[in-house]
Amino acid sequence: MPPEGLRRLPPGELVLRARGGDEAAWAALTERYSPMLWAIARAYGLSRVDAADVVQLTWLRLVEHIGALRRPARVGTWLAVTARREAARCLRERRGRFDDQPLEVLPDPAVFDAVLAGRERLRAVMEAIGALPDLCRQMLRLLALSPTYAEISAALDIPIGSIGPARARCLASLRKRLEEAG
Structure with a gap:
């Protein structure tokens, strides 16, 4: 193994x-x-x-x-x-x-x-x-499960207003990693 x-x-x-x-x-x-x-x-x-x-x-x-x-x-x-x-x-x-x-x-x-x-x-x-960093992994998993921003805010203990920008940064980082790998 x-x-x-x-x-x-x-x-x-x-x-x-x-x-x-x-x-x-x-x-x-x-x-x-x-x-x-x-x-x-x-x-x-x-x-x-x-x-x-x-x-x-x-x-x-x-x-x-x-x-x-x-x-x-x-x-x-x-x-x-x-x-x-x-x-x-x-x-x-x-x-x-x-x-x-x-x-x-x-x-x-x-x-x-x-x-x-x-x-x-x-x-x-x-x-x-x-x-990806832990916060991004957790956020993307939660977003894939389709909870509300309020649920994501509570689960990750971050303000609702920061979810959108954090999501955008996480997705940009994910895109960059995929482009580098592909």
Whole structure:
């Protein structure tokens, strides 16, 4: 299990560290992306054994190509595309072994791309929120729950009149962090 500090690093930083041989960075990458790879492989209708092969081959491909990644921050997308290709290859091989069995309809790659992009954006937002000062994190959480300014004022023990400006500063800081990460 990787140290907590590594878990919070952006994907691109983890890739750069893994390129340099940092085993903890590799552990953080596998912890972060293995569930997604399993979901992709299983979405192709693969057995547990075949899905495990796809996940393992996907990680092997990253080991083989990590030095060639042009956009390390997009490692999640690279892994998803590679997993889809490995899953499709596995299905083709299975078709060759079992010609008399119908092949399942493959999931639409655009759906995977959209889900992956959404997950990457959500992860980036959550990481950026986690890096904000405590007051900003608390305020943004409360605002997401839609309480009134009076409730926010009471919860954070700040004047109602300072909520709007503080909210604007927190959102500006969040935007800046997301632009830097993206």
